Amino acid sequence: MEVFVVSLLNGLVYGMLLFMLASGLTLIFSMMGVLNFAHASVYMLGAYFAYTISLYLGFWPALILAPILCGLLGAAIEMYGLRQVHRHGHIPELLFTFGLALIIEKVVQMTWGMVAVPYRIPDGLDFSLFTIYGTQFPAYRAFMLLISALMFAAIWLGLTRTRIGLIIQASLTHPDMVGALGHNVPRVFTIVFAAGTALAGLAGVIGGNYRVTEPGMAFSMGPIVFVVVVFGGLGSLTGCFIASIIMGLIQTFAVVLDYSLADLLELVGIVVTKATPGAEFLTVSLPRIGALLPFILLVLILVLRPRGLMGTRDT
Amino acid sequence: MRFGRTIISAVAAGFVAVAALAAQAQAQPTIKIAYTDPLSGPFAQTGDSNLKQMQYVIDYINAKGGALGRKFELVPFDNKSQPSDALIALKNATDQNMPFIMQCSGSNIAAALIEGVNKHNDRNPDNRIIYLNCGAVATELTNEQCSFWHFRFDLNVAQKAEVMVKALPKSTTKVYLLNQDYLFGQSVQRDVKKFLAKNRPDIQVVGDELIPLGKVQDFSPYITKIKASGAQALLTANWGPDMNLLIKAGIESGIDLAYYTFYAHLTGGATAIGPGGEGKVRSVMSFGENVAPAIGNAEAEAFTKGFRAKHNFDFAGAVYRTIFEHVAAAINKAGSVDPTKIAFAMEDQKMKDFLGYDTWMRKDDHQIMSAYYVGVFKKGVKYDAEGTGLGWEVAATILEPDVVQPTTCKMKRPRS
Numbered sequence: 001m002e003v004f005v006v007s008l009l010n011g012l013v014y015g016m017l018l019f020m021l022a023s024g025l026t027l028i029f030s031m032m033g034v035l036n037f038a039h040a041s042v043y044m045l046g047a048y049f050a051y052t053i054s055l056y057l058g059f060w061p062a063l064i065l066a067p068i069l070c071g072l073l074g075a076a077i078e079m080y081g082l083r084q085v086h087r088h089g090h091i092p093e094l095l096f097t098f099g100l101a102l103i104i105e106k107v108v109q110m111t112w113g114m115v116a117v118p119y120r121i122p123d124g125l126d127f128s129l130f131t132i133y134g135t136q137f138p139a140y141r142a143f144m145l146l147i148s149a150l151m152f153a154a155i156w157l158g159l160t161r162t163r164i165g166l167i168i169q170a171s172l173t174h175p176d177m178v179g180a181l182g183h184n185v186p187r188v189f190t191i192v193f194a195a196g197t198a199l200a201g202l203a204g205v206i207g208g209n210y211r212v213t214e215p216g217m218a219f220s221m222g223p224i225v226f227v228v229v230v231f232g233g234l235g236s237l238t239g240c241f242i243a244s245i246i247m248g249l250i251q252t253f254a255v256v257l258d259y260s261l262a263d264l265l266e267l268v269g270i271v272v273t274k275a276t277p278g279a280e281f282l283t284v285s286l287p288r289i290g291a292l293l294p295f296i297l298l299v300l301i302l303v304l305r306p307r308g309l310m311g312t313r314d315t
Numbered sequence: 316m317r318f319g320r321t322i323i324s325a326v327a328a329g330f331v332a333v334a335a336l337a338a339q340a341q342a343q344p345t346i347k348i349a350y351t352d353p354l355s356g357p358f359a360q361t362g363d364s365n366l367k368q369m370q371y372v373i374d375y376i377n378a379k380g381g382a383l384g385r386k387f388e389l390v391p392f393d394n395k396s397q398p399s400d401a402l403i404a405l406k407n408a409t410d411q412n413m414p415f416i417m418q419c420s421g422s423n424i425a426a427a428l429i430e431g432v433n434k435h436n437d438r439n440p441d442n443r444i445i446y447l448n449c450g451a452v453a454t455e456l457t458n459e460q461c462s463f464w465h466f467r468f469d470l471n472v473a474q475k476a477e478v479m480v481k482a483l484p485k486s487t488t489k490v491y492l493l494n495q496d497y498l499f500g501q502s503v504q505r506d507v508k509k510f511l512a513k514n515r516p517d518i519q520v521v522g523d524e525l526i527p528l529g530k531v532q533d534f535s536p537y538i539t540k541i542k543a544s545g546a547q548a549l550l551t552a553n554w555g556p557d558m559n560l561l562i563k564a565g566i567e568s569g570i571d572l573a574y575y576t577f578y579a580h581l582t583g584g585a586t587a588i589g590p591g592g593e594g595k596v597r598s599v600m601s602f603g604e605n606v607a608p609a610i611g612n613a614e615a616e617a618f619t620k621g622f623r624a625k626h627n628f629d630f631a632g633a634v635y636r637t638i639f640e641h642v643a644a645a646i647n648k649a650g651s652v653d654p655t656k657i658a659f660a661m662e663d664q665k666m667k668d669f670l671g672y673d674t675w676m677r678k679d680d681h682q683i684m685s686a687y688y689v690g691v692f693k694k695g696v697k698y699d700a701e702g703t704g705l706g707w708e709v710a711a712t713i714l715e716p717d718v719v720q721p722t723t724c725k726m727k728r729p730r731s
Contacts, residue, residue, distance in 0.1 A: 007539055013533075115360055118589070138568075215359065
């Protein structure tokens with residue numbers, strides 16, 4: 001029970017961090033059809049910006065300023081980069097963002113160095129909120145949960161309840177018609193891209209000091225975020241949210257559940273010994289492959305339901 | 316006018332100086348050492364900091380005269396943590412007739428390099444190469460896989476494991492093992508268990524875990540599990556993000572646990588652990604900047620201080636000096652840069668390291684025997700780590716005779 005409750009909390013926190021990253025990506029992906037490889041790199045930039053700003057102004061201004069900087073960068077990337085590449089189709093767009101990711105990583109290494117920077121949790125949040133079965137629950141995690149919940153609400157309300165959300169959704173399906181009505185469709189796309197990168201920046205500000213701010217952080221976070229977006233389904237914020245939580249919980253519980261296929265077979269009366277064919281494979285315990293489970297799920301969902309959990313169109 | 320003439324004569328003098336230097340360099344070609352480690356990608360910081368530390372050591376050795384009056388030159392090759400790329404580096408090195416190739420991180424890469432070097436040296440007796448291993452520590456590499464051409468200058472996993480087990484206090488009775496799921500991590504797992512059973516039968520292993528290398532993003536669930544197991548100490552050989560995130564998660568959760576690591580003292584570790592880890596984290600290390608002041612060796616302290624003045628990170632790799640001192644001594648003894656002669660000269664070579672402790676390159680398996688240290692992360696040390704205000708205080712020093720372990724190596728030596 002103790003392990004279950006603590007793991008549930010851990011899984012939720014991790015899932016929400018994933019959602020913060022994935023929401024921006026799914027916004028861009030579903031609205032513009034651009035699979036932005038540089039998304040996790042902007043997450044990294046957000047963390048580094050926040051670190052530098054917090055050296056001079058403190059954490060709270062960084063929480064506002066770093067995402068804005070990332071958003072401006074995103075707008076510039078869209079206006080001067082993506083828009084030019086866009087007319088050549090999706091593959092050049094993909095390659096463009098891929099190249100961008102490599103460039104950003106190198107720039108970060110050259111600016112801030114190869115070594116992790118000491119970006120720490122602000123003193124005001126560096127205490128334990130409550131103790132559950134002897135394990136402290138840091139206040140910062142609660143803060144992360146709060147921010148990501150606010151983020152979810154803001155995006156959802158923005159897209160479905162406001163006029164700009166209406167125009168964004170219309171631009172997606174009927175760009176010519178929206179243009180004919182006098183709206184500047186390219187600008188709408190710029191805004192969407194900027195908003196998406198700003199969200200990634202925000203995730204960086206929050207995630208950078210929860211984890212470690214170092215040049216490898218984009219690379220380590222990138223693949224899992226793609227899994228969440230594809231698993232959740234294109235064009236669905238709710239799908240993305242659910243997928244994030246599922247991924248968070250799966251990875252957390254996989255660690256705690258010390259079972260293997262052999263244990264499963266034992267339940268039906270088959271005892272696996274060293275002589276059994278494939279014993280090596282059957283006795284691999286769940287924690288050893290826990291971190292790979294999301295990728296297995298990705299393959300499964302692409303085979304069984306290509307549009308993802310709650311997707312509205314095919315990938 | 317006079318000014319112009321001054322410039323012209325200055326330039327002319329410059330040319331003459333450069334020409335003279337070039338002539339000298341031609342007369343005395345450098346001894347090239349290919350160095351291959353990840354210089355890009357997620358583990359780039361490891362390779363990059365190694366490279367800078369080695370360059371500092373080489374500059375020092377060169378200033379002292381190098382070997383046979385020739386200077387050493389380090390030629391870096393990026394291997395992106397891939398064995399295949401390390402083999403390309405090896406090919407490059409042998410194409411340019413370099414007598415040495417050096418590699419520090421990744422036992423899987425080391426295993427591939429040993430094979431590659433063995434094959435190359437068998438086929439090209441007139442263009443051989445020596446592999447200097449500066450940190451790939453899987454025990455197998457000097458046991459089953461041992462090679463005449465491979466010299467290891469760091470203690471192997473079994474030796475480090477024994478040091479770690481000896482460092483456990485009497486009050487510890489329950490330990491948890493957590494390692495990365497590949498050749499190195501599995502090697503640690505096996506050896507730590509072996510030495511626990513041998514040296515500390517009173518200790519119970521309450522958890523034994525392997526995690527996928529570099530894939531885990533959130534270590535809190537592992538901490539939950541460790542806490543539930545009732546362990547007093549966590550023994551881990553994780554490195555890079557896998558170690559930093561693990562210890563960070565543990566300290567944040569506030570559980571009462573002692574951390575015994577192989578790599579917490581390396582680049583990035585102190586920053587990730589932070590002030591919360593005071594007195595909780597221990598590391599088995601080949602060197603620490605507080606070793607020299609602790610034994611009052613002013614010369615060694617000046618040597619490490621010089622590095623700090625140049626670079627803004629810790630000089631954990633000062634013992635690379637042992638490698639180059641052994642190599643230089645062997646070259647001088649052999650009287651040539653022929654790799655075969657150097658390899659024979661290096662066997663059973665005994666020297667004092669720069670701290671004054673004995674080192675021995677054992678003939679049987681080409682494994683170095685040298686002093687080793689256990690550091691504890693503390694406030695108030697003379698040299699702090701990564702500007703955190705905390706640093707690695709020397710908690711124990713294990714001397715050369717105490718790290719010697721038997722080997723199963725059956726060395727095949729070339730006839731000439």
